[in-house]
Amino acid sequence: xxxxxxxxxxxxxxxxxAAALTLQPLERSLVPTGLFIELPEGFEAxxxxxxxxxxxxxxxxxxxxxxxxxxxxxEIKVLLINLDAAPQVIAPGERxxxxxxxxxxxxxxxxxxxxxxxxxxxxxxxxxxxx
Numbered sequence: 001x002x003x004x005x006x007x008x009x010x011x012x013x014x015x016x017x018a019a020a021l022t023l024q025p026l027e028r029s030l031v032p033t034g035l036f037i038e039l040p041e042g043f044e045a046x047x048x049x050x051x052x053x054x055x056x057x058x059x060x061x062x063x064x065x066x067x068x069x070x071x072x073x074x075e076i077k078v079l080l081i082n083l084d085a086a087p088q089v090i091a092p093g094e095r096x097x098x099x100x101x102x103x104x105x106x107x108x109x110x111x112x113x114x115x116x117x118x119x120x121x122x123x124x125x126x127x128x129x130x131x
Contacts, residue, residue, distance in 0.1 A: 001035060001099060010048060010098030013078060017092040023082035028062055031078045031096055039070040039101070046100045047078055053096065058084025061097055070104075 001011040015021070016034030023029055039045060047066035054060045062079045078097045082088045090096060 008098075010100040012050075012095040013047065013076065013097040013099050015078075015090050015092060015094045015096045017090065020092065021090040023059065023080065023088050023090065025082055025085055025087065028079060028081040031080055031090065033076045033078060033096075035076045036073070037068070037076065038073065039068070041070050042104055043070055044068060044102050044104050045076075046102060047076065048098050048100055050095060050098055054083075057088045058082060059088055059090070059096075065100075068099075 001013065003011050013033045013035065016032045021029060021031065037045065045068040047061060047064070047068065049060040049064055059080055059082050062081045066079065068076060076099070080090070080096060
């Protein structure tokens with residue numbers, strides 16, 4: 001994996017394919033990357049879409065962000081979907097996603113029967129306005 005620029009937050013993940021893969025409209029595929037990692041405890045890796053792939057080909061990650069836990073030891077694979085109206089081709093070695101590392105804080109959950117009030121209450125899904 002490589003960072004594209006000095007300021008890149010994510011490292012590029014490439015399609016580890018023997019031959020090109022054609023995704024039909026609305027077709028999804030689990031694409032191997034050939035990458036196996038061992039993360040330190042207290043970290044996770046997030047698989048995120050590449051903006052250029054989404055803009056130019058309509059291909060994005062279906063479960064975004066995908067979480068790779070520190071105790072996972074298998075190959076990182078990327079679940080891609082073609083949202084374009086035309087078939088799209090993924091070439092071997094093509095950059096298909098990005099991987100961003102994050103620290104993970106774990107909390108102790110405390111069951112309660114009542115929550116403290118707030119000015120927002122249960123407002124969500126646009127309740128704070130558009131502007």
